[in-house]
Amino acid sequence: MDRLETRELDYFVAVAEELHFGKAAERLGMAQPPLSRAISRLERRMGVLLLERNSRRVALTDAGAVFLDECRRLLDSLDAAVRRAQRVRQPGRLVMAVRPGTASGLIADLLRSSEVGGHDVLFTHDRPAALRDGRADIALLCVGTDDLTGLRTADLTEEAPFALVPRGHPLARRTAVTVAELGQDANFAPECPPVGLDEIVDRVVLGRLVTVVGTGAAERISSEVAAVPVSDLPPTRLALAWPEGASRPAVTAFVRSARAAEARRVLDAKDLDAKDRDAAGA
Numbered sequence: 001m002d003r004l005e006t007r008e009l010d011y012f013v014a015v016a017e018e019l020h021f022g023k024a025a026e027r028l029g030m031a032q033p034p035l036s037r038a039i040s041r042l043e044r045r046m047g048v049l050l051l052e053r054n055s056r057r058v059a060l061t062d063a064g065a066v067f068l069d070e071c072r073r074l075l076d077s078l079d080a081a082v083r084r085a086q087r088v089r090q091p092g093r094l095v096m097a098v099r100p101g102t103a104s105g106l107i108a109d110l111l112r113s114s115e116v117g118g119h120d121v122l123f124t125h126d127r128p129a130a131l132r133d134g135r136a137d138i139a140l141l142c143v144g145t146d147d148l149t150g151l152r153t154a155d156l157t158e159e160a161p162f163a164l165v166p167r168g169h170p171l172a173r174r175t176a177v178t179v180a181e182l183g184q185d186a187n188f189a190p191e192c193p194p195v196g197l198d199e200i201v202d203r204v205v206l207g208r209l210v211t212v213v214g215t216g217a218a219e220r221i222s223s224e225v226a227a228v229p230v231s232d233l234p235p236t237r238l239a240l241a242w243p244e245g246a247s248r249p250a251v252t253a254f255v256r257s258a259r260a261a262e263a264r265r266v267l268d269a270k271d272l273d274a275k276d277r278d279a280a281g282a
Contacts, residue, residue: 004042006078009071011038012050016068019058080134087137094119094250097127097136101197101217103157103238107140110261119254125194131243138251143237151241154255157262158235159214162227164204172226179232185210201225 014024015035025032043050050064060068087095098107100123111119124130127139128147140156141148163177165185171177182188188210192200197217203209205224214236218227240258242251 002045004045006075008038008042009075011035012042013068013071013075015039015051015058016060016064016071019060021053021058076133080132083134084137094137094248094254095122095135096120096254097122097124097130097139099123099125099127099140099142101200101220102140102142102214103159104216104220106157106216106258106262106265109265110258123196128241131241137248138240138242138254141239141241143239145236146241148239148241150244152244153239153241154259155237155239156258157238159216159238160235161212161214161230161233162218163210163212163230164200164218164221165210165226165228166204166207167224167226169210169226171228174228176229176231179230182210182212182230 011024011028014027015021018024018027021032021036021039025035028035039051048063048067049061050067052059052061087093096107096119098121107121111121122130122136124135127136127141128151130136131139131151141151141153143153143155163171163182165172169185171181179190187208190212192211192213193203193209197220200209200211200213200217201222204211205222212230212233213227221227240255242255
């Protein structure tokens with residue numbers, strides 16, 4: 001069998017999603033008879049019945065349901081390939097997908113540095129999807145919670161967990177809290193809502209949300225919000241990730257520079273702690 005054309009996949013996806021040849025033809029901007037003939041020709045070429053149709057209804061067969069999933073994946077992959085190829089016109093420039101409020105200090109240092117400066121940042125809660133659909137070249141992901149399937153990773157840093165509570169909250173003056181204690185608040189949400197950090201802080205200030213964030217977000221809170229360490233949650237491991245088979249020299253260079261920058265930050269923090277201890281003991 002000759003290789004299928006992308007337009008045939010587009011035709012099938014439209015019919016399979018609409019389950020109506022007339023609506024699918026309108027969506028594709030074509031007449032219905034050529035669309036019907038194209039689908040019939042596709043089934044003959046494949047030797048598989050993809051759609052059951054009569055005068056009253058159109059329905060997917062089991063084979064059609066499988067083929068629909070595969071067509072969507074293939075078309076998405078093709079779109080992603082086009083986006084990545086287009087960005088190669090700027091060989092040294094990358095788009096990095098980041099969750100708002102995550103490792104903000106480190107990212108700011110990276111983008112200000114001469115080694116990796118000049119890159120773009122895409123703020124999105126669905127960073128793995130941004131990698132897979134080609135909107136981003138590299139992403140900062142949470143190991144253990146984000147879907148890393150089909151991605152290469154390089155560990156970068158960790159963020160300690162902090163509970164965000166209103167400044168007047170009973171837990172606000174504690175040196176540490178537990179998840180069980182946070183759960184006694186009716187507004188507790190273990191996972192941050194998929195909104196920007198500013199909105200999260202606003203909800204906490206208004207007493208409508210108690211949640212857990214990482215160090216990067218905790219460092220940016222307002223004076224009306226308290227960030228209290230959560231003692232029974234492990235740190236969140238953050239890793240740089242990029243699609244397998246889509247590496248570019250710029251990605252490799254970025255990962256190397258990012259890990260070096262984080263190592264310097266850790267050393268600087270240790271030096272600062274040592275100086276503070278020496279000053280306290282003087």
